[in-house]
Amino acid sequence: MARQQSKIKELVYIGIYTAIYFLVVCISTGVLKLTVPIFNSIMIPALNALLAGVIYLTVLDRVPRFGALTTIGIVMGIFFLITGHFPIAFVPELIFSLLADWLQHGTRGGKTKIYLSYTIFSFGLTGPILPLWFMKQAYINELVSRGKDQAYINHVFAAVTNVSFVISMGSIVVCSILGMWIAQKIYDKHLAGLRGTRS
Amino acid sequence: MRFNPLTKLVIIVLATFVFLANVSLMYEIVFIVFLGILLLINGDPYAAMIYWLIFSLLLLLSVTVFKNIHDTWSIIGSFLIIGGRRILPTIMAATFAIKHTHVSEWMRSLQRMHVPFDIILPLVVVFRFFPTLTDNLKNIIKALQFRGLISSKLAxxxxxxxxxxxxxIPMISSADTVASELSSVVITRGISHQGIHTSIFGDHLRFIDYIVITSSIFFIAGRWLID
Structure with a gap:
């Protein structure tokens, strides 16, 4: 019974931290919508990675077992699915959270491991970007149906897509590392004393 | 009229399918009308009207203002309009899914679909806790303003x-208290019970559900037969 209770408490913790994480996602989406007028969704994962590091550290401290990060990923995926805005976001969320979980709990390593697993975990949020790619397909179809030349279409998209892809992916890596560094400072200042030690 | 959560899930999958597949304009219009009718039956006439209005506006803009695509601005503008038209069905499906379905109903359906308990429980906590969290956020911002730590939300x-x-940090700190409260709730309400649960919500599909699911199949088949 006691074991079941502690398991339930862990699951409740995961739910609560997922909710807080989701709130951070909402806030970073909102901030970007206010500040960057167009194509703001390619920056959502990066900004979120910058802000959400503290939650990641708390999860690792509270539920230090394999499965916690994966569950967060799946729950986020289902939440995305039901709220419908990013229907295919489920796939990257599942893959990257599983990978981060395995890296964090399945391998040995020191402090750099946290940076790496957090970076991978942050890539799970690339789901909101995927619709842009499909929108591009729809756009190309529309152009073709209007009789535009294929070479012209390629010319329009070549520069835009490659540059934005590199910016988006690069910013996730940079912001994850920076975000984790800041998060550790804040964590040590406020939460480490309350929680005991973090591995 | 109430729909079964399973039907709502089917509609979300269908909307995702339409989003991913290349469909013609005629198909798009029929699909938007179909989703609007579902919203009407579900009890959200205003939402249906607003979505129809948005769709007509986007359609009108793409055939008038952005008819000729030549410079950078018209490329960006027309991209946003065509993309927005593309993503509208999934947003409509989401509105259809969220409105008028209780969390317990979702839980019941997910249990029937044999989703593991380890995933259902956190999901229910997220649904239950998220409104509280947004309240907490407002209160924390108020407290910060009251103590003069920030001048406005802009800060x-x-x-x-x-x-x-x-x-x-305040949110994470208060999560401890909330976690123990919610764990007690989970145990006292019997959510943690491992056996078969009963529910006050009937989980059988009704006539209307069968109609919607059948028409969804027709929509998917129609993609290849008509387009």
């Missing part, structure tokens, strides 16, 4: 790092 956006410290 949090200007200093995002400070915002993490001021907003997230």
């Amino acid at each position: 949090l956006i200007v200093h995002p790092i400070r915002a993490i410290e001021y907003v997230l």
